[in-house]
Amino acid sequence: MDKVLLDYGSGGRASHRFVNDLFFRHLGNDILARMDDAAVVSLRGAVAVSTDSFVVDPIFFPGGDIGSLAVHGTVNDVAMMGARPLFLTCGFILEEGLPMDDLERVVASMGEAARRAGVRVVAGDTKVVPRGAADKIFINTTGVGQVLVDPAPSGHRAEVGDAVLVSGTMGDHGLAILSTRQGLSFDSPVRSDSAALGGLVEKLLAAVGDVHVLRDPTRGGLATTLNEIAGQSGVGIELTEQAIPVDPAVAGGCAVLGLDPLYLANEGKCICILPEAKAQAALAVLRADPLGAGAAVIGRVVAQHQGKVALVTPLGGKRLLGMLEGEQLPRIC
Amino acid sequence: MDKVLLDYGSGGRASHRFVNDLFFRHLGNDILARMDDAAVVSLRGAVAVSTDSFVVDPIFFPGGDIGSLAVHGTVNDVAMMGARPLFLTCGFILEEGLPMDDLERVVASMGEAARRAGVRVVAGDTKVVPRGAADKIFINTTGVGQVLVDPAPSGHRAEVGDAVLVSGTMGDHGLAILSTRQGLSFDSPVRSDSAALGGLVEKLLAAVGDVHVLRDPTRGGLATTLNEIAGQSGVGIELTEQAIPVDPAVAGGCAVLGLDPLYLANEGKCICILPEAKAQAALAVLRADPLGAGAAVIGRVVAQHQGKVALVTPLGGKRLLGMLEGEQLPRIC
Numbered sequence: 001m002d003k004v005l006l007d008y009g010s011g012g013r014a015s016h017r018f019v020n021d022l023f024f025r026h027l028g029n030d031i032l033a034r035m036d037d038a039a040v041v042s043l044r045g046a047v048a049v050s051t052d053s054f055v056v057d058p059i060f061f062p063g064g065d066i067g068s069l070a071v072h073g074t075v076n077d078v079a080m081m082g083a084r085p086l087f088l089t090c091g092f093i094l095e096e097g098l099p100m101d102d103l104e105r106v107v108a109s110m111g112e113a114a115r116r117a118g119v120r121v122v123a124g125d126t127k128v129v130p131r132g133a134a135d136k137i138f139i140n141t142t143g144v145g146q147v148l149v150d151p152a153p154s155g156h157r158a159e160v161g162d163a164v165l166v167s168g169t170m171g172d173h174g175l176a177i178l179s180t181r182q183g184l185s186f187d188s189p190v191r192s193d194s195a196a197l198g199g200l201v202e203k204l205l206a207a208v209g210d211v212h213v214l215r216d217p218t219r220g221g222l223a224t225t226l227n228e229i230a231g232q233s234g235v236g237i238e239l240t241e242q243a244i245p246v247d248p249a250v251a252g253g254c255a256v257l258g259l260d261p262l263y264l265a266n267e268g269k270c271i272c273i274l275p276e277a278k279a280q281a282a283l284a285v286l287r288a289d290p291l292g293a294g295a296a297v298i299g300r301v302v303a304q305h306q307g308k309v310a311l312v313t314p315l316g317g318k319r320l321l322g323m324l325e326g327e328q329l330p331r332i333c
Numbered sequence: 334m335d336k337v338l339l340d341y342g343s344g345g346r347a348s349h350r351f352v353n354d355l356f357f358r359h360l361g362n363d364i365l366a367r368m369d370d371a372a373v374v375s376l377r378g379a380v381a382v383s384t385d386s387f388v389v390d391p392i393f394f395p396g397g398d399i400g401s402l403a404v405h406g407t408v409n410d411v412a413m414m415g416a417r418p419l420f421l422t423c424g425f426i427l428e429e430g431l432p433m434d435d436l437e438r439v440v441a442s443m444g445e446a447a448r449r450a451g452v453r454v455v456a457g458d459t460k461v462v463p464r465g466a467a468d469k470i471f472i473n474t475t476g477v478g479q480v481l482v483d484p485a486p487s488g489h490r491a492e493v494g495d496a497v498l499v500s501g502t503m504g505d506h507g508l509a510i511l512s513t514r515q516g517l518s519f520d521s522p523v524r525s526d527s528a529a530l531g532g533l534v535e536k537l538l539a540a541v542g543d544v545h546v547l548r549d550p551t552r553g554g555l556a557t558t559l560n561e562i563a564g565q566s567g568v569g570i571e572l573t574e575q576a577i578p579v580d581p582a583v584a585g586g587c588a589v590l591g592l593d594p595l596y597l598a599n600e601g602k603c604i605c606i607l608p609e610a611k612a613q614a615a616l617a618v619l620r621a622d623p624l625g626a627g628a629a630v631i632g633r634v635v636a637q638h639q640g641k642v643a644l645v646t647p648l649g650g651k652r653l654l655g656m657l658e659g660e661q662l663p664r665i666c
Contacts, residue, residue, distance in 0.1 A: 006663045010552060013656040035565065036487050037413040037548060038383035040480055043376045050371035051422035051475055052458045055466075080370040089384035091473045093426075123475075125385045130663055133388075135466040140424045142384055142456075142475035147373055154369050215370060219343060232368065323346040330339045330463055 004098040009128030018126075022104060026111035027090070027121040039122035041087055046147035050077035053140040057331040059106065061180045063172075063192030064267075066139055067106035071113035072196045072267055073218065073333060074143035079201040080214040080270065082152045083145035088114060089123040091140040096131045106137060117196035119143070145198075149205055157212040158233035162301040163279035165272040167200065167286050168193065168294035169247040170222050171254065174264025177332050179253060186256075188249035195268030200291050204272065207285045213273035218333060220324040221263040225271060226309045227323045237309045239299035239321070263324050265332050273301065337431040342461030351459075355437060359444035360423070360454040372455035374420055379480035383410035386473040390664040392439065394513045396505075396525030397600075399472055400439035404446035405529045405600055406551065406666060407476040412534040413547040413603065415485045416478035421447060422456040424473040429464045439470060450529035452476070478531075482538055490545040491566035495634040496612035498605040500533065500619050501526065501627035502580040503555050504587065507597025510665050512586055519589075521582035528601030533624050537605065540618045546606035551666060553657040554596040558604060559642045560656045570642045572632035572654070596657050598665050606634065 008018040024033065031039050052073050059066040071088065078085040090110065094103065114121055151157070172193040179190055197216065205211060213233075217225040222244070230237045246254075246261045254261050268291060274282055279297050286292030304310075309321045341351040357366065364372050385406050392399040404421065411418040423443065427436065447454055484490070505526040512523055530549065538544060546566075550558040555577070563570045579587075579594045587594050601624060607615060612630050619625030637643075642654045 009663065010657055013658055034487065034489065035561070036489075037410040038381040038416065038476070038478075040379050040381050040414055040416075040485055042378065043380045045375065045377070046373050047376045047380075048371040048373050049420065049422060049456055049477065051424045051456050051473070053424035053426050053460050053473060055426060055460045055462050057466075077370040081373055083371070083373075087382065089382060089475050091384045091386035091424075091475075093386050093388060093471055123382055123384050125473075127386050127388045128663065129388050129468065132465070133390075133468040133664070134471070135462065138426055138467070138471065140384070140386060140473035140475075142422050142424075142473075143371070144382065144477070145371075152373055154367065156367065156369075228368070324343055325346050330342065330461065331466070 002100050004094045004096060004100060004103060004128055006096050006128050006130060009126055022107055023124060026107045029120045031120060031122045041122055048078045048081035048083035048145045048147050050074055051142040052077060053138060054333060055138050055331050056177060056333050058180055059136055061192055062176050062189060064194035065106055065109050066137060067109035068113040069194050069267060069333060070139040070141045071110055071117060072194050074141040075117045075119060075196045075198055076216045078143040078145035079198040080216055081147055082149040082205055083147045084202060085117060085119045085143050085145040085198045087122045087144045088119050089142045090121055091125045093134050093138040094128045095134045095136050096128055098136055117198055153211050153214040155213055155215060155229045155232040158229055158235050158273045158301045159212060160235055160301050160303045161276055162212055162273045163276045163297050164237060164299040165279065165282060165295060165297050167270045167292040169245045170266060171250045171261030171264035172247060173267040174329060174332055175250050175253050178329055186249055186253050190249050190253055193266055193268035195291055197270055197291060200289050203289060204282060204285050208274065208278045208282050211272055211274045215271045217269060217271055218265045218267060221265060223262040223309060223321040224323045230309055231307045234306055236302040236305040237299060238302050239311050241311050241313050243296055243298045245294045245296050262321065335433050337427045337429060337433060337436060337461055339429050339461050339463060342459055355440055356457060359440045362453045364453060364455045374455060381411045381414035381416035381478045381480050383407055384475040385410060386471060387666060388471050388664050389510060389666050391513055392469055394525055395509050395522060397527035398439055398442050399470060400442035401446040402527050402600060402666060403472040403474045404443055404450060405527050407474040408450045408452060408529045408531055409549045411476040411478035412531040413549055414480055415482040415538055416480045417535060418450060418452045418476050418478040418531045420455045420477040421452050422475045423454055424458045426467050426471040427461045428467045428469050429461055431469055450531055486544050486547040488546055488548060488562045488565040491562055491568050491606045491634045492545060493568055493634050493636045494609055495545055495606045496609045496630050497570060497632040498612065498615060498628060498630050500603045500625040502578045503599060504583045504594030504597035505580060506600040507662060507665055508583050508586050511662055519582055519586050523582050523586055526599055526601035528624055530601065530603055530624060533622050536622060537615060537618050541607065541611045541615050544605055544607045548604045550602060550604055551598045551600060554598060556595040556642060556654040557657045563642055564640045567639055569635040569638040570632060571635050572644050574644050574646050576629055576631045578627045578629050595654065
């Protein structure tokens with residue numbers, strides 16, 4: 001039994017053994033163990049719900065793998081609503097012939113990531129498709145969390161005068177995937193920043209109260225996400241180029257490959273937009289946590305160029321940063 | 334723009350237009366329209382959560398398609414906990430080159446199915462993978478519903494003396510998929526029973542109160558699902574062979590293909606296990622609804638052969654019905 005067989009998705013005896021053996025061992029808890037058609041959990045009031053499918057290629061990369069990424073990505077989307085992530089569901093689509101060792105490594109990594117993030121996997125599903133009908137493994141996770149603040153942060157709430165912060169360096173995940181896929185190595189290793197931000201967000205909310213916008217700049221990177229926020233809130237956003245943190249190895253790799261780190265995905269960073277008066281307090285909270293050690297104030301919300309993002313260069317020039325056009329990086333998450 | 338391009342999954346401008354155009358048109362509502370990282374919904378108390386990935390091949394089949402199936406399958410899993418399905422999330426994995434007409438047909442079908450089932454799609458995600466890395470379209474849906482009864486029905490609650498009912502004929506979905514895939518046609522057309530059972534379940538609970546077990550016999554069919562219940566509850570189940578409803582066209586097709594309808598998937602039927610004294614009332618409620626018109630009492634829960642399911646044949650013989658062994662029908666849902 002060293003490879004995944006079609007049987008394992010049949011719903012019959014073979015898949016039962018398989019599910020019991022592997023998934024319960026790494027993801028099990030008392031709710032999942034009931035094995036009914038749905039899990040029953042207890043919730044009250046405003047609840048955040050988010051879903052994401054993960055198709056990253058390669059499935060193992062420096063700093064993570066598709067399993068931990070599937071936990072972090074959805075936990076972070078829930079946390080960005082000012083919510084405490086509590087429960088995850090996992091849907092696996094496996095290609096017949098996937099080495100069992102690879103699957104076990106991925107599922108073990110999911111279990112470890114879920115424990116660290118404080119979430120429980122309460123429901124799951126496994127499908128196996130014939131060889132060639134999928135590429136190795138795809139994972140959907142859906143996350144449910146309790147919203148901690150009212151009003152919740154939202155892309156619609158950026159206000160003129162707000163400060164724009166990021167919790168660390170930009171582009172690490174995207175460059176790590178791309179360089180692994182292309183077999184490139186740089187002088188300094190580039191690692192994905194894949195990490196769960198629920199704890200960091202809770203500290204931030206506890207310390208500074210109302211935060212207007214929280215968003216994690218994944219596909220399309222910082223530039224695309226800020227364009228979305230500018231559009232949703234009907235404001236302009238102005239960034240100071242040299243204030244945006246970029247790891248020197250990422251900057252170097254991007255220069256070689258002709259990529260812009262502001263358009264590369266991040267999987268363990270957040271954008272935080274809040275009143276200017278709270279910016280220094282927020283920065284201190286972020287920097288006190290290892291996941292926010294590289295945090296910086298990178299710009300502000302302005303009344304000009306509504307719906308657009310402008311970058312102020314070191315020489316004082318200003319250029320518009322559009323959304324990502326085209327697809328340079330398929331299967332980045 | 335007649336085919337899905339890699340761009341559409343990039344998170345950038347092309348995917349925004351794509352998402353706005355297509356998904357909002359068919360699935361849009363005020364919650365989804367906020368386009369934050371997660372949806373915020375209001376819930377109170379016991380909540381049922383279920384997830385399922387759909388990889389059915391072909392994606393269009395008599396009686397449905399992968400879009401309506403993805404709604405029905407998850408709505409039914411939530412309903413089986415005695416819950417009212419309220420919200421769905423949808424995660425799409427699309428193969429580059431998928432005809433846009435096919436995608437639109439699938440998404441429109443999801444929208445129609447969701448409206449009929451009374452659920453709202455509150456969060457979504459779209460990934461596009463290069464040609465050959467997936468087969469046309471895979472859809473994950475996760476459903477959230479409010480549990481209406483306490484205790485909730487559960488596979489652990491079957492009791493000796495309970496009656497076992499099904500809401501209609503067995504095996505329709507499985508045979509419809511298999512015969513379509515193999516290009517077979519029978520004298521009478523075989524159609525999938527794909528349908529949402531939330532309304533039927535609510536009527537049943539309102540009329541008869543506590544129902545011990547509700548379960549929809551999907552992959553592995555009636556026989557496998559009853560084996561699961563027998564194992565979870567530590568009881569035996571005895572079925573009367575000639576009481577189990579099977580459409581004559583399905584029975585005929587199964588005879589030709591050497592398949593057993595008791596092991597074929599259903600996507601619009603439920604198993605209901607409840608005290609014998611309530612069986613006739615439950616049967617009347619089920620039969621009064623078009624989705625339960627073919628309902629029947631098919632057996633009872635017994636103290637003998639714990640964890641096993643026995644079939645009593647017309648001549649009075651008894652044979653054990655095991656779980657499905659092996660995989661005759663990959664990509665059935």
